[in-house]
Amino acid sequence: MNSDTRSLWGGLRVAVLALLWGSTFLWIELALRGLSPLQVTFARCALGALVLVVACYATGHRMPRGVTVWRHIAVAAFFCNALPFALFSLGQQTVDSGLAGVLNATTPLWSIALGLALGSERGLRPVRLAGLLLGFTGTIVIFAPWQTTGATGWGALAILGAAASYAVAFTYMGRTLVRKGTPTISLSAAQLVAASGLTALAVPVGGLESIDVGPAVVTAAVVLSVFCTAITFHLTYRIINDEGATNAAVVGYLLPVVSVLLGAVVLGENLSVRVVLGMVVVLVGVGLTRRKAAASGDGGRGEPGTVQPASEAPATEKPASAEPARGDTPRRTLLENAR
DSSP states (O other), rough: OOOHHHHHHHHHHHHHHHHHHHTTTHHHHHHHTTOOHHHHHHHHHHHHHHHHHHHHHHHHOEEEEHHHHHHHHHHHHHHIIIHHHHHHHHTTTTSOOHHHHHHHHTTTHHHHHHHHHHSSOSSHHHHHHHHHHEEEHHHHHOOOEEEEEESHHHHHHHHHOOOHHHHHHHHHHHTTTTTSSSHHHHHHHHHHHHHHHHHHHHHHHSSOOOOOOHHHHHHHHHHHHHIIIIIIIHHHHHHHHHHHHHHHHHHHHHHHHHHHHHHHHHSSSOOOOOHHHHHHHHHHHHHHHTHHHHHHTTTTTOOTTTOOOOOTTTTTTOOOOSOOOTHHHHHHHHHHHOO
């Protein structure tokens, strides 16, 4: 395959991934029309886990073994899957899908803030610090705390909490699960299995409401689980493996744009000038925080043993259903670039 063809296929994968990942919030919105937030969360975890477990065994791998690794997987599943998935579903009861995608793009900002708090983010360059401050300024513009009414409020706080939860999860996974000898497909399958179990424990509390499982709701739940939670992982890892994590990071910038466009076109959501301005400010801030990776000249992969700040991914929000051939270093970079 020549370079032009490879570039074409790489660009196509990025476009497909951005469309699938960016449409997550649209499918959540549609699923919420017949399911409660916790029911949406459980369906997403359970069906996604089923897909990845099948993929795990189909590729000749096994689920992880050992109490220690499963303890780490359970913690990661809570912060990377069960909690943020639930918070997104809760938040989108009052927040439009497009705005949810924009707020999700604040994950890299929370990652840097967490790194500063833990002391792992040292020597922060002025341009990245400016990006951090600019990103949070854009978030404040979107959230508009000076307003007492509107579509934001507690729903926006829930989504910001989900983005922050991703940042905690990515840091934890980078320190306890990545590069420990367990194949990534096994880890990703196990993590969604653990997330399904954690969510199931909460079902008696908030997941027993009556449901309206019409064709649209069922379709939304299945697409959300299979395409937006499992298949996107595979596509992301293929991009990282073939072309480097810098190209995969492009998805982090396209995701909120896709979510906004789909919300406006499919659901007829309206965006105020303030929200659009805040979105632009957030994306510029996120772009500035990524300057370190772009300037390092390493293709965006990062150095072994480091965890870079990022943007759900995968993310998924996210583990992948395919194991990269170059080790687990790309996995860390992906997690930091996920929704």
